[in-house]
Amino acid sequence: MSMKKAYMVILSTVMALTATLTACSNPSGKDDASGKGGSAGEAKGTEGQQPVLTGVELSYGTADNYYAPKSLTSGLPVWNEIEKKTGIRIKWDVTPSAQYADTMKLRLAAGQNLPDMISIPEPDPVNLAQKGLIIPLDDLIAKYAPNIQRYFKASPDVAKAMRAPDGKLYALSSDVTGTAYADPYGLLIRQDWLEKLGLQEPKTLDDWYNVLKAFKERDPNGNGKADEIPLSPEANLRGLGLFGSALGLHLFYSEGFYPDKNGKIQYQWMDERAHQLILWLNKLYKEGLIDPQFMTNTDTEVTSGITRNIIGVTNHFINNTNRFNAAQKAAGVNASWQIALPPSGDGYKGFYEKYGPISGWHAITKDSKHPEAAIKWFDYVYGSKEGEMYMNFGIEGQSYKMVNGEPQFTDWTSHNPEGLSFNEALRSLGAMPTVAWIRSATDTSLPNQMPAILKQDPYLQKQADKVKNVLQDSLLYMIGLPTLEESKQTAKLMTDIKTYQDETLSKFILGQTPIDWSKFVNTLKSLGIDQIIRNKQAQYDRFHQK
Amino acid sequence: MGVMNIRTEVKQPEASIPGSAHRHPNLFLRFAKNVRKDIQFILILLPVLIYYIIFHYVPMYGLLIAFKDFQPMKGILGSEWIGFQNFSEFFDSIYFWRLLRNTVLLSLYSLIWGFPVPIIFALMLNELKERFFKKAVQTISYLPHFISLVVVVGMIVTFTSPLDGVINIFLGWFGIGPINFLSEPGWFRTIYVSSGIWQSFGWGSIIYLAAIAGINPQLYEAAEMDGARRWGKIRHVTLPGIMPTIIILFILNFGQLMDVGFEKVLLLYNPATYETGDIIGTFVYRRGVLNAEYGYAAAVGLFNNAINVCLLLTANYLSRKVSETSLW
Numbered sequence: 001m002s003m004k005k006a007y008m009v010i011l012s013t014v015m016a017l018t019a020t021l022t023a024c025s026n027p028s029g030k031d032d033a034s035g036k037g038g039s040a041g042e043a044k045g046t047e048g049q050q051p052v053l054t055g056v057e058l059s060y061g062t063a064d065n066y067y068a069p070k071s072l073t074s075g076l077p078v079w080n081e082i083e084k085k086t087g088i089r090i091k092w093d094v095t096p097s098a099q100y101a102d103t104m105k106l107r108l109a110a111g112q113n114l115p116d117m118i119s120i121p122e123p124d125p126v127n128l129a130q131k132g133l134i135i136p137l138d139d140l141i142a143k144y145a146p147n148i149q150r151y152f153k154a155s156p157d158v159a160k161a162m163r164a165p166d167g168k169l170y171a172l173s174s175d176v177t178g179t180a181y182a183d184p185y186g187l188l189i190r191q192d193w194l195e196k197l198g199l200q201e202p203k204t205l206d207d208w209y210n211v212l213k214a215f216k217e218r219d220p221n222g223n224g225k226a227d228e229i230p231l232s233p234e235a236n237l238r239g240l241g242l243f244g245s246a247l248g249l250h251l252f253y254s255e256g257f258y259p260d261k262n263g264k265i266q267y268q269w270m271d272e273r274a275h276q277l278i279l280w281l282n283k284l285y286k287e288g289l290i291d292p293q294f295m296t297n298t299d300t301e302v303t304s305g306i307t308r309n310i311i312g313v314t315n316h317f318i319n320n321t322n323r324f325n326a327a328q329k330a331a332g333v334n335a336s337w338q339i340a341l342p343p344s345g346d347g348y349k350g351f352y353e354k355y356g357p358i359s360g361w362h363a364i365t366k367d368s369k370h371p372e373a374a375i376k377w378f379d380y381v382y383g384s385k386e387g388e389m390y391m392n393f394g395i396e397g398q399s400y401k402m403v404n405g406e407p408q409f410t411d412w413t414s415h416n417p418e419g420l421s422f423n424e425a426l427r428s429l430g431a432m433p434t435v436a437w438i439r440s441a442t443d444t445s446l447p448n449q450m451p452a453i454l455k456q457d458p459y460l461q462k463q464a465d466k467v468k469n470v471l472q473d474s475l476l477y478m479i480g481l482p483t484l485e486e487s488k489q490t491a492k493l494m495t496d497i498k499t500y501q502d503e504t505l506s507k508f509i510l511g512q513t514p515i516d517w518s519k520f521v522n523t524l525k526s527l528g529i530d531q532i533i534r535n536k537q538a539q540y541d542r543f544h545q546k
Numbered sequence: 547m548g549v550m551n552i553r554t555e556v557k558q559p560e561a562s563i564p565g566s567a568h569r570h571p572n573l574f575l576r577f578a579k580n581v582r583k584d585i586q587f588i589l590i591l592l593p594v595l596i597y598y599i600i601f602h603y604v605p606m607y608g609l610l611i612a613f614k615d616f617q618p619m620k621g622i623l624g625s626e627w628i629g630f631q632n633f634s635e636f637f638d639s640i641y642f643w644r645l646l647r648n649t650v651l652l653s654l655y656s657l658i659w660g661f662p663v664p665i666i667f668a669l670m671l672n673e674l675k676e677r678f679f680k681k682a683v684q685t686i687s688y689l690p691h692f693i694s695l696v697v698v699v700g701m702i703v704t705f706t707s708p709l710d711g712v713i714n715i716f717l718g719w720f721g722i723g724p725i726n727f728l729s730e731p732g733w734f735r736t737i738y739v740s741s742g743i744w745q746s747f748g749w750g751s752i753i754y755l756a757a758i759a760g761i762n763p764q765l766y767e768a769a770e771m772d773g774a775r776r777w778g779k780i781r782h783v784t785l786p787g788i789m790p791t792i793i794i795l796f797i798l799n800f801g802q803l804m805d806v807g808f809e810k811v812l813l814l815y816n817p818a819t820y821e822t823g824d825i826i827g828t829f830v831y832r833r834g835v836l837n838a839e840y841g842y843a844a845a846v847g848l849f850n851n852a853i854n855v856c857l858l859l860t861a862n863y864l865s866r867k868v869s870e871t872s873l874w
Contacts, residue, residue, distance in 0.1 A: 109840055111621075229709070237817065292708040292726045295816040301703070495833040496639055499824065502817035510729055510818055527640070 056373045061093040061107070061115035062362075063100035063434045067420075067427035076430030077398070078390045085386070088377050091115075097434070108133055116368035117378075119434060120361035125171035126164045130484050134363035136168045140375040147383030148172075148375075154443040157477070158357050165483040165542060172382055173358035178439040180354035182450030183460075184339065184467050185252075187242055188321055189313045192336040193220040203350075205246045205280055205343055212289040215312040221333075223309075231284070231313045232291035232302050237506055239315045240281055240294070245350045246343035247273040253353040253474035257536045263544075265537045267529055269501065275517040281509045295506055309333050313340070317355075318463045323421075339463045342470055352467060353474040362436035382436045385446060391437040392449035394429045400452075407452055414456040422453060479539040486535040493528040500527060612845035625841075632845035641829065649825040652811070653803040655735055660743045661799065664750035665792060669780055671751065672758050684755075687748025699813040702741055703728065728814065731821040738814060738823075742807070753795070754788055761787035790871040797865055797873055801858030804850040826850065 065072050072079070072092040083089050093115045095103045101121040107114060108121070111133060120128060128134045141148050152159035155175065162173050194201060194211070197218050202208040212230035214220075221228060233239030241251030249268045250258040256269040268274060284290050291297065291305070305311040307327045321337040328335035344350035362382075364374045381387040389407065393400040399413045409422075416425040426432045440446055454461040482490065504520055507513045581588060607622070612632055614625040636642065667687070674680040690698075705712045706727035714724040727733045765783045774782060808827035815823035830846045833839065866872035 227709070292724075293703075293728070295818045296703060296728045491833065491839065492635060495829065496641060499641060499817075499820060499829070499832070503820040506729075506816070506818040510726070512730070512818070 055087070056370050057089045057091055058117060058368070058370060058374055058377060059091040059093045059115035060117045060119075060435060061104060062119035063097035064092075064094040065427055065430070065434065066097060066432075067424045068096065070428045070430070072430070072433070076428075077395050078430030078433075081395070082381065082387065082390055086377055086380050088373060090377075094434075112367075114365040114367040116370065116374050117362065117364050117435075119436075120171060120363055123361060124481075124487055125361045125363060126481050126484055127487060128363070129164060129168075129170040132366060134170055134365055135368075135371060136170055137172070137364065137375065138169050140364075140371055141169070141379075144372055144375050145379035145383065147379045147385075147387075151383045151438065151440075151443050151446070154445065155440060158440070160543060161358055161477070161480060164481050165486075165539075171361040171363040172378060172436045173362070174360045174436050175438040175440045175443075176356040176359045177354075178448055178450045180356050180471060181468065182454055182464055183317045183319050183355075184352055184464060184471060185315070185317050185355055186342060186352040186467060187313060187315050187340045188318070188324070188337050189340040190215075190220070190311075190335060191338045192334065193312055196220050196222075201340060203341065203344055205243065205345060208243070208343055209280075209284065209289075212284065212313065213287070216287075216289055220312065221309045227310050229291045229305060229311050230289045232297065232305055232311045233294055234299065234302055234315050236295055236297065237502060237509075240290075240509070241277075242315055242352070243281070243343055244268075244274070244277050245352065246345035246348060247277055248345075248348040249273055249277065250353060250472075250474065253355065253476060255475075257475050257533070259475075259478065259540060263540070265533055265540055267524075267533055270521045270524055270529070272517075275515070278505060278508050278515060278517075282511060282515065285509050286511055290509075295510075303327065306335075306337075307331050309335070318460055319422075321463065322457070322459070339467055341467065349470070351470045351472040354471050354477070357477050360436070378436065382438060388438055388446045391431055391433060392439065392447050393452070394426050394431040399426060399429055399431065407447060409452055409456050422456075475536070475540075478543060479536065480543040482535060482539055486538065490532055490535055493532060497524060497527045497529055497532070500524070609844065609848055611841045612848045614841055616841040616844075628841075632842045633849065635842065636846055636849070639829075641824070644821070645824060645826045645829050648822055649804060649806050649827075651822075652735060652738060652806045652825065655739045656742055656806075657799055657803070659739055660746070661796060663743050663747040665754055665788075667747055668751040668754035668758060669784060671755060672784065673776065673780075684748070684751075687751070689748070690745040691749035693745065695807075695810055696813065698741060698745060699810065702737060702814065706737070729816065729818040731819045731823065734815065734819045734823040738810065742810070754791065757788040757791040758784060789869070793865055793869060793871045794873060797858065797861045800861040801854055803857050804854045 062072075065076075070076060072094050079090065094100075100119070104118065104121040108128065111131075114133065118134075120134075125134065129136070155177075158173075158175050158177065159169075162171065163169050189201075193215060197214050197220055199211055199214055200207070202211045215228050215230040216226065219226065219228070233242075238252065241249070244251040249271065250256065251268065251274075254268075256267050256274075257265055258268055259265050281290070285292075291311075293301065302311065302314055303324075306314070306324050307330075309328060309331065318339050321339070324337040325335050342350035342352050362378075364371050368374055381391065389396075393407050393409070394413070396402065398410070400407045400409050402408070413422060413425045420428060423432060438446055439449055454464055500523060504513070504523075508515045508520075610622055611625070613627060613629055614622070615628050615631075616622070616625045639645075671680060671684060674683070706714070706725075708714055708724040708726045713727070717723075717725065725733070727737060761784065765787070766779055769779050769783050804826075806825050806827065808825070808831070811823060811825050811828055812831065815828065826846060830843055833842065862873050
């Protein structure tokens, strides 16, 4: 019996240990090493100078580093340097990026014990400002943030986009105008398949139809099976909207809302041209040219299909062409993914919409005891040349070096010894962070990261150059923030509208219901789309008044 | 859910119990005496009671936000009272009836098709004589329960692929064209329910096996002597023996009719299958993505719960009328 007893003891010990260890897991790894700070030490330094504040500790609530293995709480080089320069220690109040939005929303709902500064989990700073959770920044910027003032003067449109309808500024947004030109989003195609089949790059929708048909019928992957999926869009239905450029439709970033030549906002999904687009897409689907699972696919499935050498066309940011080529190379195929010119049509020059201009919102909360310190910190990190060097380029000597007065990325960044990608390498040092930063093309006194990246990658540079002249502003470049009333109305109506629209359009394309366009448009009207158009018009008009 | 203990109360004539020849006139003293008698049970129960009071009953006041335009800064009491506005906004949606229908049907189908399966499985397992085979089958049947939902959905997506999924290849042998399962509304409920049954029937059969084990073996012998064979024994001994368990579990499941698995639907559906797949939870989720509308979400949750309570009360009442078993 003692054998059995011993066995039971061992078993229960093991189980208890397992339970304890699981409960004790510490996902953030290192501790924050906070402890002191947080009191006294008010901001010194006069206007116009780089402030040196000492002894203040500010907490920043944001998503943890996108490069997950190096948490912001582990003391990354970039942030250690910034702490030395500003004298402010940052207590990182972070959650893994996938859970951040939900976590912070709950904290905001509770409204207590908020960090000094936060990344706003949903793109509506006006809402939070109304609730009194974040404070207006204009006075603080005027008194303590000369760099931000300069940046706003140099990029007035971007600054305008950040203002609330009441004219006040409540949150800073990361400027991503630089990304738009250096990493455009568009249709990506297997250039090597085009060459193999002796095809020209498609220009019109008819060309695209012929190319996709050739991909399907002429076995470009050469395995003797008709297993090719000519077009597998990223972002499901939305991705297919890119083809709307041939009909002058702005369906991707603008989501169909676009001003006509009289400055009146139209909802282009109700246009007869959108009807033509849907008819064309339905034709493609019927002939098996679109991935039958395009409604359920996620990034994973599309990448998997690409690696299996069966997909001919998809859509994404161009930096993914490197990822696709590498994945296919690892599977033994020399693929050549490149961005294609956007489809054009009668009287319509093809275009891709630019990503941006701003992304994400960052604010100072009502609970901050040191708003002056916070804005000065922002002034350094978001707005000063020195701070932006850290954000964009990382650590001098490691991730970049100065060559003839211009920053150039080192091999450590572009051909990282541990196999990290560009972004990952920079993020492992703490650059390209989840806080407000500027990746601008408009303020020339600030370092511009994107040309430096492209310089290291001629393959991407070629692609960026190819579509440089067909990039257009989306609606987001032309409107300001909505008022609270507009937000509420839109929220109320948009769920039904979007449900109806997505469902109906997908069934049209899939051929499950016959395409009755007038019914579609009339139903949209009865759901209140006109109110939404009026709201967007108001945002557009306010933006152009200032 | 543990096995519910159905206690049959037997009233004893008071005079026959020593020491209680007269009832204490004071209610409080009587209460104290009862407590002292059962003190051990009460102490064991106390932590659980406290847990429920603190985490489930006290927060109920938060339901108020369903009737308010909740602003976190103003707090619950300070937010403006808007009465049933959140509810009417929800009911006014052109999709309200569809959402209700989809939610109820998904649950109902899961219940109707899924409820008998663990029972039948337990009955069948009980008939197995070969112990090793029985244990092996049991263990294997538990495994799907432990697979994460996301993985199961991933499997479903792969298997039902119209291009190279196993199911369509299999259908192809019989000349049946590839079916785009996950993009056709007609298939959504079948896929949802059958994958749910596959995942849960093994684990669900445990409770029935436990109940079967509690049946007095002498009853089986008696049945044998009366000439019952295998099916007769099941019908006349086993099934009646576990009937209270079956009924209680049925009532509980029925009372959760409105709580369709939100995550699973979210992973499985897409706009093409909104017609059958869009449920109350997913609709409110999409609305919540645009604006953190806590009052609205609370209103819908309250609506769901109200329906569930009605269903629970109805089921319990019916069960009490029809059989001797009920939750209360």
